[in-house]
Each structure stands twice: as structure tokens, then as C-alpha cells.
Amino acid sequence: MRKQPVGELLPSAHAVDREYRVMRALGPAGVPVPRAVLFHAGRDVVGTPFYLMEKLEGRVFAAHSLPGLAPAERGAMYRSMADTLATLHRVDPAAVGLADYGRPGNYFARQVARWSRQWEASRTRENPALDRLIAWLPGHIPEGDETVVCHGDFRIGNLMFDPVEPRVIAILDWELSTLGHPLADLGFNAMAWHTRPDEYGGLRGLDLDALGIPSLDDYVAHYLRAAGRQDGIAPFHVAFALFRFAVIFEGIAARAAAGNAASDDASEAGKLGPAFAKRAVELVGA
Numbered sequence: 001m002r003k004q005p006v007g008e009l010l011p012s013a014h015a016v017d018r019e020y021r022v023m024r025a026l027g028p029a030g031v032p033v034p035r036a037v038l039f040h041a042g043r044d045v046v047g048t049p050f051y052l053m054e055k056l057e058g059r060v061f062a063a064h065s066l067p068g069l070a071p072a073e074r075g076a077m078y079r080s081m082a083d084t085l086a087t088l089h090r091v092d093p094a095a096v097g098l099a100d101y102g103r104p105g106n107y108f109a110r111q112v113a114r115w116s117r118q119w120e121a122s123r124t125r126e127n128p129a130l131d132r133l134i135a136w137l138p139g140h141i142p143e144g145d146e147t148v149v150c151h152g153d154f155r156i157g158n159l160m161f162d163p164v165e166p167r168v169i170a171i172l173d174w175e176l177s178t179l180g181h182p183l184a185d186l187g188f189n190a191m192a193w194h195t196r197p198d199e200y201g202g203l204r205g206l207d208l209d210a211l212g213i214p215s216l217d218d219y220v221a222h223y224l225r226a227a228g229r230q231d232g233i234a235p236f237h238v239a240f241a242l243f244r245f246a247v248i249f250e251g252i253a254a255r256a257a258a259g260n261a262a263s264d265d266a267s268e269a270g271k272l273g274p275a276f277a278k279r280a281v282e283l284v285g286a
Contacts, residue, residue, distance in 0.1 A: 003050035017041065018101075019174040020051040025096040026149065031088050032170050058160035058169050063201035064192040064213075066156070071212025076166035078214055079222055081159060084168040085189060086226035089148045089182040096149075102179030104147040108240065111180070112137045119247045122254040129277035130250070133243045136286035140236050145181065152176025154185045155192065157201065186223060187237030190216055191245065191276075194238060194283060199275050200245075235284050242280035249273035 002016050020039040027033050035054035043049065061067075066074045093099050103110065116134045119127075151158075153176045160170040193216040195202030208215060214222070220232055253270025280286070 001046075001050055001052055003046055004048035015175070016049050016051055018177065022098065022101065022149065022174050022177050023053065025098050026088070026091065029091050029096045031091060032084060032168055033174075034170050034172070056160055056170050057163055059163060060157065060160050060172075062157050063197065064156045064203050065197065065201070065206060065211060066213075071210070073166045074212040075214060077161060077168075078219060080161070080167040081156065081189075082219060082223040083226045084159070084171065085151075085154055085185060086223055086228075088151060088154075088171070089185070089227055091149055093147065093149050093179055098149055098179070101149065101177075104179055105145055107145065107147070107180045107184065108141045108236075109138065111184070111244070112141075112240070115244050115247045119250060122247070122251040124250075124254045124257050127246070127250065127274055127277055129274065129281045130243070130246055132286045133239065133246075133277060133280055136284065137236070137240060137243060140284070142183075142234055142236055147179050148182045150178055150180035150182065150185045152178060152180070152185070152188070154189050182227070182229075183231070183233055183237050184240065186220065187233050188241035188244070189223075190220065190233055190238050191241050191279075193219075194242070194279055195276070199279070200269075200272055239280040239284045239286075242276045242283070246273045246276035246280070249276060 002019060004016055017039060020036050023033045023036040027035060034056055037052040037054060039049075039051040041049050066077060069077075093101060112134075119130055119134070151171060151174065153173055154171070158171065158173045159168050160172060161167065162169050192202045194204060196204045197206065203213065206213075224230070224232060249270055250273040253273060256270050
């Protein structure tokens with residue numbers, strides 16, 4: 001079951017009706033998602049709107065290092081992750097009834113503005129690096145635009161792998177999904193290579209060769225082949241992703257301060273807001 005948290009929510013946050021809708025649409029299109037079973041819009045059953053989805057048996061890993069696995073299995077799982085993201089981005093939104101799932105075009109400009117507003121709405125402390133990014137990002141948006149279904153939070157921790165085989169069987173947590181630019185998802189996926197293990201389970205500083213995990217360049221190249229693309233991500237795409245995640249962590253910190261956080265470790269997670277913003281500033285020299 002997925003339900004809204006109790007308490008006051010930021011605008012558009014925890015729209016469980018959207019999560020239900022996008023999974024219902026993408027499953028028949030070949031995207032690995034749990035089967036959405038039921039949506040209940042009222043508050044009479046559990047106190048908030050909620051939906052039910054099929055229970056799947058599989059493995060979920062919090063850390064991108066995939067602890068406890070053999071190097072060959074880790075490599076295969078990373079390739080499956082890239083293939084899965086490419087499968088999602090190959091879906092035509094209109095063909096699966098999602099043409100109105102978001103506003104097409106001008107994605108990065110709108111998202112920078114949106115998350116800047118979210119930061120102001122959730123600000124409970126100062127974060128100078130976030131303010132520097134808000135000033136830098138609008139003037140450095142790459143040219144070109146396209147529209148696909150974006151997951152918005154595509155990372156190891158939101159994937160379920162087969163209990164035995166090194167392949168993705170489900171993409172989880174569609175809260176941030178919308179119509180957007182595919183390189184936004186890829187940039188978000190790339191954050192793990194720029195953050196440390198103590199920064200939400202990142203890979204920075206680890207011996208990737210020994211672990212069997214591809215370099216970021218090799219991972220991106222695999223995705224591009226699977227997606228049929230010739231381009232790649234720029235520092236902007238990763239900095240934008242780090243900026244968004246920093247704002248999300250600041251929102252968690254605000255909910256923790258208000259006493260209505262969705263998880264017991266919200267106070268700890270909220271400390272990551274400054275860390276992710278600083279990583280973005282380091283990356284682009286803002």
C-alpha cells in the first residue's frame with residue numbers, strides 16, 4: 001500500500017493518484033512496474049488517499065555498491081538498470097494515455113523554477129549552495145527539447161531485482177514522475193558516481209573495478225545504446241539532479257522539524273540537503 005503522509009504537504013507532493021495512474025499505463029507497455037490493483041481517494045479507510053499494488057518477491061538495495069554480491073552480478077545489474085531506464089524512455093506517452101501527464105516542452109526551465117519555489121516553501125534554515133544553484137541553473141540550460149515519461153527518482157534504491165537473476169523486475173516509487181526530458185532521469189541516475197557512500201549510498205571513492213560496477217562513462221554509453229541515442233549528459237544535468245535532491249532533503253528536514261515526517265530517519269536524511277547542494281556547486285563551479 002502507498003498512502004499520503006499525514007500533516008501539511010507541499011504543493012503537488014505525494015500525489016498517490018498520479019502514481020497509480022502511471023503504473024497502470026506503463027505496465028502493459030512493457031515497463032517493469034508492480035501491477036496497480038486499487039485506488040481509494042477518500043480518507044475514510046486509513047486517513048489519507050491510498051492505492052494498492054501487487055506484492056512482488058525480489059531484492060531491493062539501499063546502497064549503490066550492492067553489498068554482498070559478486071562483481072559479475074553487480075555489473076549485470078547495472079546493465080539491467082540502464083536497459084530499464086531506456087525501456088521507459090522509449091514509451092510514447094500519447095500511445096499509453098499519458099499525453100496529459102505533464103506539460104510538454106521547456107522542461108528544465110519549468111523544473112528549476114518549480115524546485116526553487118519548493119525550496120522557499122520548505123526553508124527552515126540557510127543553504128547557501130542551494131541559493132547559488134538557483135542563480136546558476138537558469139542561465140546554463142542545454143539547447144534542445146524532447147518529451148518522454150520521466151520517473152524523476154530513478155536510482156538503485158527504487159528498483160526491485162529478481163530474487164536470483166541480476167535483472168530489474170520493478171521500478172518503484174513514482175511520486176516524482178511526469179512528462180519531461182530523458183536526460184533529466186539519466187542525470188539523476190548519474191548522481192551516485194558523484195556522491196560518497198555516506199551521502200545516500202553513493203559510489204564516490206570506491207574501487208569500481210574491484211566491485212564490478214561500470215564507470216559513469218561506460219554506464220551512460222550502455223544507456224545510450226539501449227535508448228538509441230547519440231548524445232549524453234552534461235554537468236548541468238547532474239547538477240540539476242543534485243539540486244532537486246537537495247531540495248527534497250530540505251523538505252524532509254522541514255517535515256521532521258514539524259514532527260510529521262514520513263519516516264523515522266527523516267532528521268538524518270535532512271542533513272543531506274547541504275551535502276548534495278555542495279556537490280552540485282563543486283561540479284559546475286557555481
